[in-house]
Amino acid sequence: MTVMEFFGCGLIAFGPPFSMFCLTICKDPIRIIILISAEAEAGLQKVSEVGVQNPVVTDRLTLSYVAGLGFGIMSGAFSLVNVLADAIGPGTVGLHGDSPYFFLASAFTTLAFILLHTFWGIIFFQALDMKNYILLAYVFFCHLSVSALTLFNKSQSYAASIPPIYIITLVTAGLAFKAAGGSFNNVKAACVSRRN
Amino acid sequence: MNATHSIGCQTNSNGNVGIVFVIENDDDLEWVLHKGTSVPYIPALYISYFTKDVLLKLRDSGRISGAILLNSKNSKRPDLGFSPDKTCPNEGFGLYANYPQYSHCTLNEWNPKNPVTDLMFIDWKIPLYLLSDEASIRSLTKCFDEHNKPNGTEPNWPLCAVELNSRMMAAANSPTCIRRSHLPLIPLANPITFCDPISSYNIISTLFPTNEKMIVKNHSLIVVATRLDSLSLFQKKAVGAYSVITTVITLLSVAHTLAANAAKFSKNDKNVLFAFFDGENWDYIGSSRAAYDLKHKSFAPIQDLIPYYKPANFSLEHISHFIELNQISSNQDTIWVHTDPISIKDNYVNQTVTDLIQLFKNKSSNLISINRTNAPIPLPPASLQSFLKEELKIPGIVLSNFEMQYANKYFNSFLDFETQENNETIRFLTNMSTLVANTIISLIDRNQIDVVADETIVKELFNCFLINTSCKLFKELTYDNMPQEITKDTSTSVAGYTNPEKMYEMSAYVSIVLRLLINFTGSVVSHSSKSECMNLMKNNSSFSFTWVGSGDNGSCISSSCFLTAALSPAFLNDSVDWKTTYSTWTESEWKISSARLFLKPSFAHEMSTLFAGIGVFLFSFGIVYIIQEYIIFTLQRNPSFSPVREPTM
Numbered sequence: 001m002t003v004m005e006f007f008g009c010g011l012i013a014f015g016p017p018f019s020m021f022c023l024t025i026c027k028d029p030i031r032i033i034i035l036i037s038a039e040a041e042a043g044l045q046k047v048s049e050v051g052v053q054n055p056v057v058t059d060r061l062t063l064s065y066v067a068g069l070g071f072g073i074m075s076g077a078f079s080l081v082n083v084l085a086d087a088i089g090p091g092t093v094g095l096h097g098d099s100p101y102f103f104l105a106s107a108f109t110t111l112a113f114i115l116l117h118t119f120w121g122i123i124f125f126q127a128l129d130m131k132n133y134i135l136l137a138y139v140f141f142c143h144l145s146v147s148a149l150t151l152f153n154k155s156q157s158y159a160a161s162i163p164p165i166y167i168i169t170l171v172t173a174g175l176a177f178k179a180a181g182g183s184f185n186n187v188k189a190a191c192v193s194r195r196n
Numbered sequence: 197m198n199a200t201h202s203i204g205c206q207t208n209s210n211g212n213v214g215i216v217f218v219i220e221n222d223d224d225l226e227w228v229l230h231k232g233t234s235v236p237y238i239p240a241l242y243i244s245y246f247t248k249d250v251l252l253k254l255r256d257s258g259r260i261s262g263a264i265l266l267n268s269k270n271s272k273r274p275d276l277g278f279s280p281d282k283t284c285p286n287e288g289f290g291l292y293a294n295y296p297q298y299s300h301c302t303l304n305e306w307n308p309k310n311p312v313t314d315l316m317f318i319d320w321k322i323p324l325y326l327l328s329d330e331a332s333i334r335s336l337t338k339c340f341d342e343h344n345k346p347n348g349t350e351p352n353w354p355l356c357a358v359e360l361n362s363r364m365m366a367a368a369n370s371p372t373c374i375r376r377s378h379l380p381l382i383p384l385a386n387p388i389t390f391c392d393p394i395s396s397y398n399i400i401s402t403l404f405p406t407n408e409k410m411i412v413k414n415h416s417l418i419v420v421a422t423r424l425d426s427l428s429l430f431q432k433k434a435v436g437a438y439s440v441i442t443t444v445i446t447l448l449s450v451a452h453t454l455a456a457n458a459a460k461f462s463k464n465d466k467n468v469l470f471a472f473f474d475g476e477n478w479d480y481i482g483s484s485r486a487a488y489d490l491k492h493k494s495f496a497p498i499q500d501l502i503p504y505y506k507p508a509n510f511s512l513e514h515i516s517h518f519i520e521l522n523q524i525s526s527n528q529d530t531i532w533v534h535t536d537p538i539s540i541k542d543n544y545v546n547q548t549v550t551d552l553i554q555l556f557k558n559k560s561s562n563l564i565s566i567n568r569t570n571a572p573i574p575l576p577p578a579s580l581q582s583f584l585k586e587e588l589k590i591p592g593i594v595l596s597n598f599e600m601q602y603a604n605k606y607f608n609s610f611l612d613f614e615t616q617e618n619n620e621t622i623r624f625l626t627n628m629s630t631l632v633a634n635t636i637i638s639l640i641d642r643n644q645i646d647v648v649a650d651e652t653i654v655k656e657l658f659n660c661f662l663i664n665t666s667c668k669l670f671k672e673l674t675y676d677n678m679p680q681e682i683t684k685d686t687s688t689s690v691a692g693y694t695n696p697e698k699m700y701e702m703s704a705y706v707s708i709v710l711r712l713l714i715n716f717t718g719s720v721v722s723h724s725s726k727s728e729c730m731n732l733m734k735n736n737s738s739f740s741f742t743w744v745g746s747g748d749n750g751s752c753i754s755s756s757c758f759l760t761a762a763l764s765p766a767f768l769n770d771s772v773d774w775k776t777t778y779s780t781w782t783e784s785e786w787k788i789s790s791a792r793l794f795l796k797p798s799f800a801h802e803m804s805t806l807f808a809g810i811g812v813f814l815f816s817f818g819i820v821y822i823i824q825e826y827i828i829f830t831l832q833r834n835p836s837f838s839p840v841r842e843p844t845m
Binding site: 004005008011020024094 | 211339354356793794795797801803805806807808812813814817819824
């Protein structure tokens with residue numbers, strides 16, 4: 001009877017990546033290929049898009065974003081699929097005194113990791129591009145610390161793991177935005193143009 | 197299922213889920229029946245509440261999706277009895293079906309009324325489970341105490357729930373499901389079947405060997421018979437200790453005693469036929485088939501199992517006496533003799549029966565008192581009825597430990613078991629086999645020879661069947677690729693095995709009794725290797741040869757034992773006559789039963805998770821749209837992230 005829990009958790013973890021896919025990726029077949037297999041870059045260059053503005057394979061920003069999101073979705077799918085498979089059964093967690101929020105916590109952690117992988121992808125590409133070793137180190141240590149934070153989940157201290165993970169996600173999102181060439185001015189400009 | 201009804205328990209295809217509720221008193225029952233709001237429940241009842249009335253009330257309330265009986269192995273058996281069979285077992289079948297003055301137990305109901313009478317024959321439509329493992333009972337009650345126990349008010353979610361799964365494939369009744377099984381579908385390697393006729397094997401042996409060419413005289417065959425099977429509401433829980441096992445032990449011991457002394461008897465035309473009928477609780481499947489075959493002169497070993505042995509072609513006229521042992525166990529050292537009021541109207545039958553009873557009385561030597569039941573009372577449910585139905589001129593008696601009502605309060609239930617060596621019963625069974633053996637000897641041989649049954653054999657059989665199945669006697673039987681573990685399951689219930697792929701699947705219990713009978717009545721062919729034994733088997737049709745042992749180590753036993761089909765005559769033709777007077781019981785195909793215990797989240801919790809998911813998804817869609825449309829747009833005008841490589845076009 002917890003089919004509802006299954007869909008709820010599935011939408012939490014994969015809803016945002018799905019929106020990103022729908023709005024930014026699926027309009028371009030080459031992006032879909034890169035999403036699934038980022039290593040196809042060299043081959044794709046040979047059949048590359050003639051006359052297309054901002055071709056993916058040459059636009060490092062798009063490439064890093066698409067590849068990062070692809071990696072994130074795959075890692076998320078692997079980490080959540082077992083939990084989701086159990087969620088579809090008739091029961092929920094808690095028979096041996098476990099937290100009933102296990103499914104929700106798993107879903108939100110997975111969402112954070114999918115987003116983080118996307119941002120890390122963008123930052124990492126730019127860091128290597130610019131030989132910016134500080135950013136490179138940031139990605140490494142950020143990944144390490146977020147992964148370490150999930151160890152709190154084992155003792156069901158979800159309050160100790162999920163808020164910090166989301167704070168780190170927000171910071172990383174900012175860094176990725178900056179790496180992609182954005183700045184506060186862009187946001188301001190966007191707000192202005194929206195009002196007009 | 198039979199021609200008109202289906203009985204028993206079942207669940208939906210994905211199992212039935214319900215909130216666990218351990219019922220300990222009437223208030224708990226009231227809570228499940230009326231007060232509680234978290235329906236459906238699956239009540240867990242101790243045996244005092246596991247009664248027909250309570251269960252029907254629960255089922256008819258529509259508020260339960262199953263029920264569990266909590267009964268650990270050491271708990272006390274109810275004083276009021278526990279027998280889920282009918283008060284008139286096999287009613288409407290057998291000899292008295294066409295005699296309204298006797299049918300449906302008009303004169304006497306054999307199985308005393310008890311709290312669970314008829315439980316076996318109700319179409320429950322919900323699952324009923326038995327939990328006897330202490331650890332499982334503890335985890336279930338703990339889960340209930342921690343999560344579900346109401347303190348006057350409804351307990352908080354999440355609640356402890358259980359899922360029971362035992363899907364039955366067939367529906368309605370035997371004609372419907374047999375017709376569905378025979379629908380012209382695409383021919384598959386494994387044809388789809390929904391139900392199989394209940395069937396098994398009758399185990400037969402003769403005291404003196406016979407062969408095909410032998411001419412058997414009329415009234416020369418003494419049949420000593422018993423039933424093999426018992427019942428239980430719960431799968432694999434039919435021990436049937438005092439319902440059948442003690443009687444089977446007695447007959448085995450009689451066969452052993454007679455065979456051991458066979459050389460002493462002067463040769464004459466008489467012979468003894470030992471018969472163990474199976475499926476008797478399902479409207480006399482085994483005996484009705486045997487009587488049918490004897491009437492039609494087709495009583496022969498099953499070809500595919502015993503291809504070479506050809507015993508004499510027996511028929512109903514050959515029977516001189518029919519002695520049936522039915523529920524033999526000590527009841528104040530008294531044995532009651534039941535006779536049939538219809539057949540003794542014939543002078544010959546009456547005289548033979550009276551003589552036979554007198555002979556029993558003479559031979560009983562004060563150890564056992566033999567009493568005849570009062571005249572108008574008909575036979576109890578017995579295999580003899582099937583024989584009399586085909587031929588009224590058979591002089592027959594039924595020996596049992598009860599007069600008007602079964603002495604066994606747990607007849608055909610999972611509680612009919614024994615946990616310790618019962619020396620009184622063992623001695624009684626030994627005396628009883630001595631008595632039956634000596635009576636039979638008097639019938640076949642004018643020279644009076646007195647024999648004594650071996651008490652150690654009876655004791656060993658009692659211990660092996662009822663107390664510890666991993667005993668020496670049973671271990672010796674595990675030849676022929678029969679794994680030793682299999683002897684641990686001595687469940688006496690029968691099942692549907694008639695499907696072509698499952699044909700010749702034999703329950704461990706039937707196989708054990710057959711092997712014991714071979715050992716007890718057969719003789720070892722000296723200095724015979726396995727291959728010589730196989731050759732003997734192929735070239736000699738007057739004995740049944742069995743290689744007893746593993747591999748080449750063992751001995752060759754020649755006996756007169758064989759198996760006949762215990763499949764109701766109703767199923768012999770391709771088109772079944774459903775108005776037949778023979779058993780029409782079939783068993784539905786089923787999947788392995790299972791039960792799972794878990795916490796069930798409240799509906800509100802489930803809804804909030806779902807809406808959280810939908811909310812996150814819609815919110816993210818909006819955010820991504822805004823970023824895509826307004827912010828990325830501004831980014832692309834001043835890219836700091838320039839391509840490092842030009843396209844190689």
